[in-house]
Amino acid sequence: MEKKGRDVLAPDGVLALQDPAPLLRARNVTLQYRARQHLVTATWRVSFDIYCGERFVILGPSGCGKSTILKAVGGFMRPVEGEIRLSGQPVTQPGPDRMMVFQDFDQLFPWKTVKQNVVFALERVGRFSRREIEERARDLLAKVNLIQFADVYPHMLSGGMKQRVAIARALAVRPDILLMDEPFAALDALTRRKMQDELLQLWQEVRFTLLFVTHSIEEAILVGSRILVLSPHPGRVKAELNAHGFGHQEVGSPEFVALSKRIHDMLFADHVEQAAIHA
Amino acid sequence: MPNLAKLATSRTEAAVSPPVRPEFVVADLKASVPGEIRRELIWRERILDVTAVRRLLVLLTLVLLWEAYARWLSNPLMFPAFTDTIAAFWDAAVRGPLIDRILTSLQVLSMGYAIGILLAGAFTGLAVSTPFGQDLLSTLTAMFNPLPAIALLPLALLWFGLGVPSLIFVIVHSVLWAVSLNTLTGFLSVAETQRMAGRNLGLSGVSFVFRILIPAASPSIIAGLKIGWAFAWRTLIAAELVFGVSSRSGGLGWFIFENRNQLETASVFAGLLAVILIGLTVESVVFRTLENRTVRRWGMQR
Numbered sequence: 001m002e003k004k005g006r007d008v009l010a011p012d013g014v015l016a017l018q019d020p021a022p023l024l025r026a027r028n029v030t031l032q033y034r035a036r037q038h039l040v041t042a043t044w045r046v047s048f049d050i051y052c053g054e055r056f057v058i059l060g061p062s063g064c065g066k067s068t069i070l071k072a073v074g075g076f077m078r079p080v081e082g083e084i085r086l087s088g089q090p091v092t093q094p095g096p097d098r099m100m101v102f103q104d105f106d107q108l109f110p111w112k113t114v115k116q117n118v119v120f121a122l123e124r125v126g127r128f129s130r131r132e133i134e135e136r137a138r139d140l141l142a143k144v145n146l147i148q149f150a151d152v153y154p155h156m157l158s159g160g161m162k163q164r165v166a167i168a169r170a171l172a173v174r175p176d177i178l179l180m181d182e183p184f185a186a187l188d189a190l191t192r193r194k195m196q197d198e199l200l201q202l203w204q205e206v207r208f209t210l211l212f213v214t215h216s217i218e219e220a221i222l223v224g225s226r227i228l229v230l231s232p233h234p235g236r237v238k239a240e241l242n243a244h245g246f247g248h249q250e251v252g253s254p255e256f257v258a259l260s261k262r263i264h265d266m267l268f269a270d271h272v273e274q275a276a277i278h279a
Numbered sequence: 280m281p282n283l284a285k286l287a288t289s290r291t292e293a294a295v296s297p298p299v300r301p302e303f304v305v306a307d308l309k310a311s312v313p314g315e316i317r318r319e320l321i322w323r324e325r326i327l328d329v330t331a332v333r334r335l336l337v338l339l340t341l342v343l344l345w346e347a348y349a350r351w352l353s354n355p356l357m358f359p360a361f362t363d364t365i366a367a368f369w370d371a372a373v374r375g376p377l378i379d380r381i382l383t384s385l386q387v388l389s390m391g392y393a394i395g396i397l398l399a400g401a402f403t404g405l406a407v408s409t410p411f412g413q414d415l416l417s418t419l420t421a422m423f424n425p426l427p428a429i430a431l432l433p434l435a436l437l438w439f440g441l442g443v444p445s446l447i448f449v450i451v452h453s454v455l456w457a458v459s460l461n462t463l464t465g466f467l468s469v470a471e472t473q474r475m476a477g478r479n480l481g482l483s484g485v486s487f488v489f490r491i492l493i494p495a496a497s498p499s500i501i502a503g504l505k506i507g508w509a510f511a512w513r514t515l516i517a518a519e520l521v522f523g524v525s526s527r528s529g530g531l532g533w534f535i536f537e538n539r540n541q542l543e544t545a546s547v548f549a550g551l552l553a554v555i556l557i558g559l560t561v562e563s564v565v566f567r568t569l570e571n572r573t574v575r576r577w578g579m580q581r
Contacts, residue, residue, distance in 0.1 A: 076475060094478040104472040110577045111494040124480040155578025 021088075022049035023209055024073065024177055028082035031068045042068040043235035045082065048228050050177065055203060055210045057224030057243075059217065061267060065235030066213045070181050073211060074100050086176060096125045099170035100179040103186055105162045108154040108169075115141065115150040118169045125173045140168040143202060160191040167199070177209045184219070196222050197248060217263050221246050221256060229266055238266055331563075359545040367545035368552055375546075377534060381553060384515060384530035387443055391450025392511050396504070398451065399458035404488060406459075407466050420460045428453035428514040432521055441522055449518050453510040461503025465496030497573055498580045505566050509558070516554055 028045040042065030050056045058066045071077050073084055075094040084091045086098065099121075101107070108117050118137040122128050128136065141147045144164040154162055163183055170178055184192040196219065203210065212223050220227050221243045229238040243259060250256045326332055342361050349360035359367070371377035402419075405412035428449040435445040469492055477491035493500065519532025529537070535550035574580040 074475075074479065076478070094475070095481050096479065098479075100475065100479050102472045102475065104470070106470050107472045107476045109473070109476070109491075109494070110579055111497070111573070121480055124482065153577055 023052045023054075023087060024050040024211070025085045026069070026073070026082070027084075029069065029072060029079045029084060030081035031065060031072055031077065032080050033068065033077065041234040043230070046230070046235060046237055047082075048237070048240065050209060050211060052209055053207050055212065055223060055225040057212045057214060057220045057227045058230060059214060059220040059224075059227050059263065060230030060235060060238075061232050062215060064230040064232040066215075066230055067181050069235070070100070070179050070211065070213050073177075074098055074179055096121065096173045097176045098179055099173055099175040100181065101163070101166045101170050101183045103182045105159050105186065107166050108162055110154050113151050113153055114146060114157070114165050117154070117165060118172050121169045121173050127173075136172050140172040141165075143171075143205065144168045144198070158191075160187055160195060163187065163195060164198070167202070171202070171206060171208060175208070177211055180210065180212045182214055183212075185214070185216075192219075193248065199223065200247065217260050217267075218251070220263070221259055222248065222251075227263070229263060231267075356542060356544055359548055363545045364548040364552060367543070368549035371534075371546055371549055377549070377553065380529060380531050380534040380550075381557070384519070384532070385557070387446050387530065388450065388511055388515050390443075391447040391515070392454055392508065394447065395451040395454025395507060395511065396458055398455050399462060399503075399507075402455070402459050403462040403466065406463055407488060407492065408484070413463070416459060416463060420456045420463075423452065424456040424460055426452075428510070429517045429521070432518055436522065445522075446515060446518050449514050450511045453514040454507040457510050458500075458503040458507040461499050461506065462496065465499025465503070466492050468499070469495040497577075501566065501570060501574060505562070508561060508566075512554070512558055 026046060026048050028047055030044050030046075031042045032039050033042060034040070046065075046069060048056070058069060060066045068077070072079055073086075073091060075091050075098065078092070091098070108114075109120065112120055115137050118140060119133055122133040122136060138147065138150070141150055144167060146161060146164055146168065149157065149161065154165065157165065166183070167178075184195050187195060200223065202208075210223075212220075214220050214223070224243045227239075227241045227243050229241065230236065231238045241259070241263070246256055246259075320328075346361040349355075349358050349363075352358050355363060368377070402412075402416050406416040407413070431452055432445065432449055435448040439445040439448060473491065473495055477487055482490055515530065516532040516535075519530045520536050531550055531554060534553075535547050538544075538546035538550060570580065
């Protein structure tokens with residue numbers, strides 16, 4: 001791996017020219033949480049930069065602390081070492097400038113209708129007038145094709161629809177960065193594919209900055225423009241790769257297969273080494 | 280085990296070469312639609328779907344059994360018939376003091392219930408905001424929830440004397456712990472994702488409790504309110520039976536006690552009927568409406 005060190009991690013040309021300072025900067029972030037008996041180190045000195053408009057994916061096997069990193073960026077937990085800065089300000093607590101979309105379907109508030117869920121978020125932010133709130137809520141629900149379900153309670157929606165509402169709610173408040181924690185993992189394969197396409201289409205229209213966590217190599221390449229590969233126990237940075245311009249049409253293409261094999265080998269290299277040691 | 284193994288091998292041997300069958304694609308699906316995809320339910324299915332109708336049928340059966348047994352026994356001093364009870368009820372309501380008694384009871388009850396709920400709210404609010412509060416509430420509910428409120432009546436009479444304050448004291452005791460326990464359980468079982476979604480929007484402290492925890496825990500809270508109401512009602516009637524009339528007017532319990540002393544058994548039954556009717560009305564009108572408008576509508580409870 002000669003592609004290591006900070007010099008080679010230069011941001012891709014166009015975006016860097018527009019905005020040379022990264023939007024989100026994580027420096028040597030070590031995260032620990034308490035289990036019943038002992039302290040678990042989830043990640044160890046993880047660093048990465050996310051630039052405006054990037055679709056940044058954190059990829060790794062279970063146990064690499066990728067969800068924990070997302071929680072730290074969301075402000076739900078504090079690093080024991082290092083720091084996370086958003087537009088230069090250290091992240092200390094949760095806030096609507098970093099809207100989060102979770103894996104669980106129960107992230108919507110069941111006592112509010114689809115539209116009320118979006119409106120509630122907009123009201124909490126307190127940046128919009130009554131008319132703007134109404135407009136933005138309708139606009140975003142239309143963008144995720146759920147406008148005809150605006151007055152329905154969440155329990156009447158399917159899993160995919162609930163996730164679309166959650167995405168609409170998150171994007172409506174115009175966050176600095178959208179955080180997604182394996183948002184499609186609980187969906188069936190066909191719906192997942194559709195949701196990935198819709199997310200990319202939404203990004204084409206809105207151009208938000210995305211931090212996306214997944215354990216699927218294919219999803220990482222499809223959704224991401226840049227992929228951070230983590231190794232497990234504890235999570236450490238293994239590589240940062242570019243994955244621009246891969247859609248569902250490219251899934252079978254040689255480039256796609258090559259990249260996916262490269263990541264696959266990276267993730268499983270350690271296992272082979274370990275197996276060699278044990279043998 | 281050997282038999283099983285044998286069976287398995289013989290199966291696989293038989294399935295070694297499944298037949299290769301031709302493929303097919305249905306050209307026109309519309310031609311194969313079944314006749315009945317959805318149909319209207321017939322009237323019997325629809326009527327039996329209404330809970331009220333089914334419950335009414337149960338009540339009617341019970342009333343018939345009661346009337347038949349009472350007539351067979353024919354001892355109105357021990358077991359008056361349904362018709363006698365209704366007559367006594369009517370008489371007591373129109374000419375007698377029944378309505379007055381009911382109002383007195385309900386007045387005391389609603390005061391005690393309201394105070395109990397407010398205290399429960401304060402306690403659980405403290406419990407979710409501080410670790411100490413949670414330990415305090417858990418210990419207190421563990422101690423006092425199993426303690427029958429009526430057992431505190433002698434103490435209440437000592438402290439507050441014969442009268443409404445004593446009644447309210449025991450009612451508050453019976454409501455407070457049941458409601459607190461349910462509310463706290465509800466708060467603690469709110470899903471982590473929902474909490475994080477709330478905090479993500481910048482909610483914390485009091486606004487977090489009111490805008491996330493309370494609605495998210497509403498099934499448990501309503502269950503607690505129902506249990507608390509039943510406890511309060513029971514405690515009140517029992518307490519009124521024990522120390523009877525306070526100052527000028529007594530409640531329903533007193534009405535029952537008074538009539539038993541005069542061996543007006545039909546009126547005792549009428550008093551009990553009033554207790555049941557009020558309980559039933561509150562349960563099926565007040566709480567049911569509340570549930571229909573909230574947790575059932577939101578799909579949080581079936």
